[in-house]
Amino acid sequence: xxxxxxxxxxxxxxxxxxxxxxxxxxxxxxxxxxxxxxxxxxxxxxxxxxxxxxxxxxxxxxxxxxxxxxxxxxxxxxxxxxxxxxxxxxxxxxxxxxxxxxxxxxxxxxxxxxxxxxxxxxxxxxxxxxxxxxxxxxxxxxxxxxxxxxxxxxxxxxxxxxxxxxxxxxxxxxxxxxxx
Ligand SMILES: Nc1[nH]c(=O)nc2c1ncn2[C@H]1C[C@H](O)[C@@H](COP(=O)(O)OP(=O)(O)OP(=O)(O)O)O1
Numbered sequence: 288x289x290x291x292x293x294x295x296x297x298x299x300x301x302x303x304x305x306x307x308x309x310x311x312x313x314x315x316x317x318x319x320x321x322x323x324x325x326x327x328x329x330x331x332x333x334x335x336x337x338x339x340x341x342x343x344x345x346x347x348x349x350x351x352x353x354x355x356x357x358x359x360x361x362x363x364x365x366x367x368x369x370x371x372x373x374x375x376x377x378x379x380x381x382x383x384x385x386x387x388x389x390x391x392x393x394x395x396x397x398x399x400x401x402x403x404x405x406x407x408x409x410x411x412x413x414x415x416x417x418x419x420x421x422x423x424x425x426x427x428x429x430x431x432x433x434x435x436x437x438x439x440x441x442x443x444x445x446x447x448x449x450x451x452x453x454x455x456x457x458x459x460x461x462x463x464x465x466x467x
Pocket of ligand 1: 338345346351396398432
């Protein structure tokens with residue numbers, strides 16, 4: 288896996304993009320937070336209010352800045368999007384996933400996936416995300432990215448994810464999903 292120093296035409300800093308099999312992806316980190324509430328296991332997702340994916344229910348996370356580590360990015364994004372302050376030691380790796388958008392390659396992303404226990408922490412809504420707990424058995428799939436059912440159930444079951452998603456020309460449907 289070769290690292291790119293940036294993508295022509297973008298203001299990306301070194302380290303914010305990587306190339307895999309000749310395709311450039313922006314590095315992002317996602318973190319799924321869990322709690323048990325009244326005996327029911329729940330996961331924290333959020334309604335995206337601004338930026339990429341506005342209107343969808345998404346996992347907390349976002350772009351990895353500059354030379355920041357993926358874990359540090361996950362901790363920072365969780366704090367920014369939910370107000371919940373984790374430490375790096377709280378966060379467990381849950382695998383990785385790439386999303387490529389052949390019709391819009393500037394949207395390609397490679398995500399480091401993480402999970403963490405939220406304990407009794409209460410999320411608060413910010414400008415970018417309106418966080419909400421969902422029962423793990425009843426996720427709002429219709430409001431989420433269409434690739435979610437291909438990989439999120441495995442992650443919820445505790446299996447490491449190694450997935451490559453290719454989006455269809457409409458940038459909405461899934462063209463192919465390969466899970467290792
Ligand atoms: N097909 C897909 N399925 C999915 O579940 N999540 C996806 C996805 N394609 C992208 N994402 C996620 C990864 C990343 O966390 C998020 C987009 O990153 P950001 O939230 O950082 O975007 P923004 O445009 O809001 O960024 P900023 O303007 O830097 O805040 O969308």
